[in-house]
Amino acid sequence: MDDIIVKKSGTVTLKRIVDGRDGALCIMNALQEIPFEIKRVYYINNLDPYSSIRGKHAHRKLRQVIFCINGSFTLSLDDGFTKQELLMREDNVGVILDPMLWHTMHDFSNGCVLLVAASDYYQEADYIRNYDEFLTLAREK
Numbered sequence: 524m525d526d527i528i529v530k531k532s533g534t535v536t537l538k539r540i541v542d543g544r545d546g547a548l549c550i551m552n553a554l555q556e557i558p559f560e561i562k563r564v565y566y567i568n569n570l571d572p573y574s575s576i577r578g579k580h581a582h583r584k585l586r587q588v589i590f591c592i593n594g595s596f597t598l599s600l601d602d603g604f605t606k607q608e609l610l611m612r613e614d615n616v617g618v619i620l621d622p623m624l625w626h627t628m629h630d631f632s633n634g635c636v637l638l639v640a641a642s643d644y645y646q647e648a649d650y651i652r653n654y655d656e657f658l659t660l661a662r663e664k
């Protein structure tokens with residue numbers, strides 16, 4: 524994974540125990556590798572490698588860590604000043620998505636599975652889905 528240059532992000536690395544032909548086991552602990560109490564975990568699969576695009580929003584208060592636990596995808600980040608694209612392909616390396624970070628997921632491989640640990644329950648009011656509104660808010664802080 525490249526170094527992260529956008530603000531409001533960072534990486535976390537989970538312990539990965541490789542059991543040879545019996546597979547690999549990765550562990551995430553709240554308030555340890557994950558820098559917050561986890562209230563929600565969700566995963567996304569059945570993506571179309573040619574056309575799926577997810578995200579295209581920022582959150583007002585929610586903190587998240589996103590993992591690619593199978594396959595690969597591109598994570599585009601934008602803190603309002605700086606943009607960066609990251610290739611997600613290591614199942615034990617997650618990217619922190621802190622508030623006011625515009626994020627978009629695309630270019631999914633076959634069989635790609637995303638897993639997200641979130642600091643709070645789903646609330647639509649926490650979303651900023653309009654990019655111009657995001658830019659205004661991100662640049663006034």
Ligand code: T46
Nearest residue numbers: 563565567577578579587589620626628637639644645
């Ligand atoms: C992110 C990526 C990876 C719920 O009802 N509960 C939930 O916990 C979530 C996450 C979504 N929803 C509903 C709300 C919408 O009607 O599912 C629909 C799609 O949700 P959303 O626009 O959040 O989906 P994504 O995949 O574009 O984005 C989500 C996260 O919001 C986002 O922060 O990183 O998954």
